[in-house]
Amino acid sequence: MAIKFFCDINVARLCKWIRFIGFDAVIRQELSKIQIQNLCIKDRRILLTRNKKLKSLKCSKVIINNEDYLKQLNELFPNFPINFDLIANRCIECNRLLTKIDYDTLQKILCSSPQLVENIPKEFHNDLSYCPRCGKFYWKGSHYQNMLKVIQNLQTHKDDIIQN
Ligand SMILES: [Zn+2]
DSSP states (O other): OOOEEEEOGGGHHHHHHHHHHTOEEEOOTTOOHHHHHHHHHHHTEEEEESOGGGGGOSSOEEEOOOSSHHHHHHHHTTTSOOOGGGTTOBOTTTOOBOEEOOHHHHHHHHHHOGGGTTTSOGGGGGGOEEOTTTOOEEOOSHHHHHHHHHHHHHHHOHHHHHHO
């Protein structure tokens, strides 16, 4: 079964990275401690938090020690396996799985709402995805490449990242 997370609001940035890596990770700021515990148990989610007071909750959890997201990533991985096939298949803003935009759909967008893709370099137009929930577009430009490098370094040069 795929590993899923529940991120406390105090690890919100880490949550985006976890989604980028391809894990299902939710944030629900409105929930009480007990509601968090119950949701994690029901959904089989691992709670990630920096709040040591949540240690007593009876669900699976990882208490994160560091404030910096790179160090947080190093605390978590490689305790959890990273599947590089799943990288960038999920919206980092809302957790929904992304939909690939095929050629026909792209042509429709270019005819009816070209402003949606006007800021995306043309070389990436044949490899676009979008989030069906929040409408955000994704492509594998420099932002993606930089994030991917961080994840690759995580696997190979753990100690370098911790020192930097
Ligand atoms: Zn989204």
